[in-house]
Structures are given as C-alpha cells and as structure tokens.
Amino acid sequence: MSESKDLTRRHFLGLAGSAGVASFAARAIGFNLGLVELIHAESTKTAVTPFSFAIITDSHLFSIPNHKFDRSLEDAVSQVNALSPAPDFVVYTGDIAQNGREDQLVKGKNILGKLKVPLKVIPGEHDWYLDMGKAWNGMFGKETWSFDHKGVHFVGLNSILVKDFWTGAGLTPLQRMSTMEMLESPVAGPWGVREAQLDFLRKDVAKLSPATAVVIFTHSPLWDYYPRWNFQTQDAPEIREILSKFDHVVSLHGHVHQTIYNKFANFSSAGALSTSWPWPYPPVVLDYPGSQMNQSDPANTKDGMGTQIVSLGGVAGGLVTYEPFANSLTPWLKDGVKV
Amino acid sequence: MKKLQYSKKSYLGLAVGALGSLATVAIFARTPFTDAQLADQQRELLEVVNKGRDLWHGSNPSMSTNGLACGNCHPDAAAANPQTFPKWVPQLNAVAPLREMINWCIVHPQNGKALDTSSADMVALEAYAVYLYRGEKIQPGYTIPTPPVAVKSGVGFPYKPSGLGVDK
Numbered sequence: 001m002s003e004s005k006d007l008t009r010r011h012f013l014g015l016a017g018s019a020g021v022a023s024f025a026a027r028a029i030g031f032n033l034g035l036v037e038l039i040h041a042e043s044t045k046t047a048v049t050p051f052s053f054a055i056i057t058d059s060h061l062f063s064i065p066n067h068k069f070d071r072s073l074e075d076a077v078s079q080v081n082a083l084s085p086a087p088d089f090v091v092y093t094g095d096i097a098q099n100g101r102e103d104q105l106v107k108g109k110n111i112l113g114k115l116k117v118p119l120k121v122i123p124g125e126h127d128w129y130l131d132m133g134k135a136w137n138g139m140f141g142k143e144t145w146s147f148d149h150k151g152v153h154f155v156g157l158n159s160i161l162v163k164d165f166w167t168g169a170g171l172t173p174l175q176r177m178s179t180m181e182m183l184e185s186p187v188a189g190p191w192g193v194r195e196a197q198l199d200f201l202r203k204d205v206a207k208l209s210p211a212t213a214v215v216i217f218t219h220s221p222l223w224d225y226y227p228r229w230n231f232q233t234q235d236a237p238e239i240r241e242i243l244s245k246f247d248h249v250v251s252l253h254g255h256v257h258q259t260i261y262n263k264f265a266n267f268s269s270a271g272a273l274s275t276s277w278p279w280p281y282p283p284v285v286l287d288y289p290g291s292q293m294n295q296s297d298p299a300n301t302k303d304g305m306g307t308q309i310v311s312l313g314g315v316a317g318g319l320v321t322y323e324p325f326a327n328s329l330t331p332w333l334k335d336g337v338k339v
Numbered sequence: 340m341k342k343l344q345y346s347k348k349s350y351l352g353l354a355v356g357a358l359g360s361l362a363t364v365a366i367f368a369r370t371p372f373t374d375a376q377l378a379d380q381q382r383e384l385l386e387v388v389n390k391g392r393d394l395w396h397g398s399n400p401s402m403s404t405n406g407l408a409c410g411n412c413h414p415d416a417a418a419a420n421p422q423t424f425p426k427w428v429p430q431l432n433a434v435a436p437l438r439e440m441i442n443w444c445i446v447h448p449q450n451g452k453a454l455d456t457s458s459a460d461m462v463a464l465e466a467y468a469v470y471l472y473r474g475e476k477i478q479p480g481y482t483i484p485t486p487p488v489a490v491k492s493g494v495g496f497p498y499k500p501s502g503l504g505v506d507k
Binding site: 062064067068098182183184186228229277278279280281282283295298299301 | 396404405406407410411412413414415417418429430443444447448484486487488489490492493494495
C-alpha cells in the first residue's frame with residue numbers, strides 16, 4: 001500500500017478515469033485501495049470534518065488476578081492514550097470478559113476507565129451468556145445505540161443473539177456460557193441482531209440523506225466469512241439492505257481477532273486485532289487476501305494483537321490503521337486499510 | 340490365484356464371475372478382522388479422539404493455570420499443523436514431534452504442567468489433532484503456514500459428544 005500513500009488525490013483521479021478502471025487498478029495490485037470511494041467523496045462532498053477514533057476489542061479477561069490479558073488491555077489503553085492527536089472517542093467491540101462473569105466485566109470497566117476519551121461499548125458472546133446481558137447492561141447501558149459526530153452517523157448493534165438452545169436442553173447458565181465460549185461449538189448455532197434491532201436500524205436511518213457517512217459496529221462481521229466459527233451475522237444481508245441507500249457505509253467488527261477486509265457495493269468492512277490472542281485465518285478464499293496479517297509467532301506473547309485507529313473525513317475518506325503490539329503486519333497492511 | 344490380487348484385470352474378470360468373493364478371501368495371509376471387530380476398533384479410536392477434543396478445550400486442569408486451553412488459539416485444531424511434524428521447532432531449538440510442541444504450548448501460553456509424552460492424555464490430544472487433519476498430505480519439516488482443515492459440521496468426526504464446553 002506504499003504506492004497509495006505517496007499519491008495525492010489528484011494523482012488518483014488522473015490515474016483512474018472511471019470507477020471501473022479504478023477497481024481494476026486496485027485489483028491488479030492485489031488490494032482494494034478504496035479508489036471508488038475516493039472519487040465518490042469528491043463528487044458528493046459530504047460534510048465530514050476529519051477526525052479519528054480508536055477501537056479496542058476482545059480482551060477476554062479472566063477472573064484470575066493479575067492475568068496476562070489484564071496487562072494486555074492495560075497496554076491497549078496506554079497505547080490509545082498516547083496517540084497524538086488524541087482520538088475523539090474509543091469504541092469497544094465486544095468480549096471484555098471470558099466467561100461473562102461480573103467480576104471480569106468490572107475489571108474491564110476499571111481498566112477501560114483509564115482512557116482519556118469517551119468510550120462506547122457493544123457486547124460479545126463472552127460478555128453475555130452467563131446472565132443474558134444483565135451485568136453487562138447494568139455496567140454499560142443499552143447495547144443498541146446510535147449517535148452523530150462531526151457529520152458521521154454511528155450505530156452499534158448486539159450481533160451475538162442466538163436461538164434458545166438451553167431451555168429445552170435444561171442447561172444451567174454456566175453450561176450455556178461454556179457452550180457459547182467454544183468457537184467451534186456445534187450446539188449454539190448462528191448469531192444475528194434479530195428483528196427488534198433491525199427495526200431500530202430501519203427507524204434510526206430513515207431520515208438520513210444518502211450522502212450521510214455511516215459507520216456501524218458489531219461484534220461479528222456483517223458478511224459470511226466463516227459461519228462455523230460465527231465469523232458471520234445471520235441477518236447481515238438485511239442490515240446491508242437497510243443501509244443500501246447510503247453512498248458509503250463502513251462496518252467495523254471484533255470477534256475475529258485478526259486483520260481482515262471485505263467490500264460489497266457501498267459497504268466496506270474491516271475486522272480488528274484483539275488484545276488477547278490471534279485467531280488463525282479460517283480455510284476461506286478471500287477477495288482481499290492482502291488484508292491478512294502475518295501468521296503469529298507463538299513465542300512472542302504480543303504478536304498478532306493490538307489496537308486500531310480509524311480516521312474519517314479528508315482526502316482518504318476512511319482509513320483503518322492497525323496498531324499491533326508486535327511487528328505483526330505485512331508491508332501491505334502497514335499503511336492502513338482504506339474503508 | 341496369488342497373482343490375482345495384483346492384477347486388476349484378472350481380478351475384475353474373476354469378480355464378474357461367481358468366484359470373485361472366494362478370490363478376495365484367498366488373498367489374506369491371515370483371518371481378517373470381522374466387521375464387529377473393526378467397528379470396535381473404530382469406536383475405541385473415536386473415544387480417544389473425543390477425549391482429545393475435551394482435553395483440547397480444557398478438561399484437564401493441570402494443563403493450564405491461566406484458563407487458556409489449546410482451543411483458544413486453535414479452533415478445530417487450526418494452525419496446529421500436525422501433518423508437518425516432526426520439524427525444527429525454534430522454541431525447543433530441536434527437531435521435535437507434535438507431542439513436544441503440545442507440551443510447549445501447555446507450559447508457555449497456558450502456564451500449565453507438561454504432560455508425560457506417553458500418557459493417555461497426550462495420545463488423545465495427538466489423536467484429536469491428527470484425526471481432524473486426516474487425508475492431509477504429510478509434510479514433515481514444512482514451516483509455511485497451511486490453511487486449517489475445513490470442518491463441515493459437528494465436531495469434525497463421527498461421534499456424539501455433548502457439544503458443551505468443558506471449562507468451569
């Protein structure tokens with residue numbers, strides 16, 4: 001992506017006379033550079049004042065005192081606090097806790113409380129299925145929200161809702177939590193945001209003009225990446241349909257513990273590094289294989305983990321810059337991913 | 340008759356005739372296992388594989404003091420690459436078999452107590468990882484990342500587990 005960094009918008013526009021050419025050029029160098037969006041931004045002039053925010057996610061805190069994942073989340077908070085310029089806010093995209101226990105959520109809230117900027121949070125499955133979100137809601141409020149900031153509309157949804165597999169089976173809350181904890185559990189079934197949140201989203205965006213920049217946060221990706229590991233959201237097609245009227249939507253998610261990018265029409269999606277451990281890439285042929293980071297070195301306890309900064313507005317439109325704790329990025333990823 | 344077992348054409352010729360089944364029996368040097376015996380053997384194997392799956396997800400507390408299990412980083416044994424062992428393992432500074440790598444993960448990321456490499460638990464862990472990678476090309480020494488195996492449904496092998504997690 002170093003090519004993109006050196007080119008100004010004028011060069012881009014000169015290089016790519018049409019969206020088709022731009023798309024072809026992006027594919028030809030192995031990665032989508034967001035050229036189409038760039039041209040579009042030029043023509044529509046959306047009123048986005050350039051700013052940035054940070055994403056921290058998937059800390060998976062255990063109840064064990066002084067656990068290594070506590071230190072990892074503390075490192076993430078320090079890293080974000082040290083950013084200059086400071087991000088306007090931080091979004092946490094789920095899985096503060098490992099087993100959904102209140103003490104784990106409290107520990108996470110305390111560590112995240114050291115952030116110098118405001119925090120918005122959505123839940124992950126590890127936060128939720130011990131008490132069905134009771135402790136989480138008590139600490140972090142509603143899990144479905146939206147707000148506007150500097151011309152951008154932000155939405156957060158709870159994407160980890162599954163059909164009831166526990167009542168019929170007579171499972172205890174702990175058994176329900178344990179089942180949800182296992183990534184490859186054959187029991188729990190696919191996640192989604194479900195009808196109530198789809199309604200929320202429909203109403204939430206009804207009055208927004210198509211030129212409004214929209215950023216949506218979910219724990220799981222809003223595309224069928226690898227359903228077996230719930231690297232998916234069952235009603236993502238409905239979400240994308242609701243948001244199809246907008247010129248450009250950016251979807252940012254946790255859960256996958258890895259760098260990953262995909263794009264559908266007006267909808268671009270990027271995954272986030274965790275602070276706990278990296279998941280391996282699943283056996284899937286990707287449209288954008290360049291968005292894979294290096295395979296992690298198990299001997300380096302920080303490899304494949306980190307935080308990310310999302311910059312919006314200005315020439316680039318949107319840029320996700322991964323901030324790994326170790327040297328985990330390929331040269332392609334080091335300059336960030338256009339979204 | 341002995342040559343028949345190596346000659347497809349002759350074998351097929353015989354098979355077409357009524358003597359086919361007799362010829363098949365004749366090529367065995369000793370009495371084959373009965374179907375019932377083979378089923379028993381397979382069941383024994385799958386029980387060990389299933390035990391390995393539970394161990395992979397934390398059923399032996401001695402393997403971890405920080406709550407982490409193999410499955411945290413290796414869902415469906417992804418990136419375990421059992422088919423590439425033995426190979427040079429930088430962490431061990433030696434050519435090592437899969438079981439030594441498993442013990443490294445137990446001792447370091449999981450901060451647990453290494454298993455006896457010939458223990459039933461270690462056999463089960465190996466059995467689980469290798470079983471999921473069945474049919475993969477054996478490539479000892481291969482260090483380039485290989486994609487994990489795609490597990491289509493269930494637990495990846497024909498067995499009926501609870502499906503529940505085992506961590507407390």
